[in-house]
Amino acid sequence: MKNLLKLEEIAIFLLCIFLFSKLNFAWWWFPALLLLPDIGMIGYVISNKIGAFTYNLTHHRLVATIVALYAITYGSDYWKLIAIILFAHIAFDRTLGYGLKYTDSFQNTHLGIIGEKKRDSN
DSSP: OHHHHHHHHHHHHHHHHHHHHTSSSOTTHHHHHTTGGGGGGGGGGTOHHHHHHHHHHHSOHHHHHHHHHHHHHHTOHHHHHHHHHHHHHHHHHHHTTOOOEETTEEEEETTEEOTHHHHHHO
16 A cells, blocks of 8 residues: 555656646756745744644645645646645655654654664664
């Protein structure tokens, strides 16, 4: 099942590349912006609770869907770009095992424990 879910995320990522190719932006915008949603990690400087909120805000598919609906409704290529980057980044992260964060720790995600804590528990 885990591999099937990873394949699903890879498919979403590839779909995002295809959708990006239909926009009128230079190719280098996609890799240049792909990691931008990780700006949500900055909240961890303040606390785990705020960090989890800001990280999840930039990594939640509902937020990406709202951006996409806005982009489609108003026909803005810039908002379409933002939506595609959000979906692509989320799919990329989930392929690597990074999920939405719980408030107790950055390593505690909805997909399981990541990083040092995972190694310690084995």
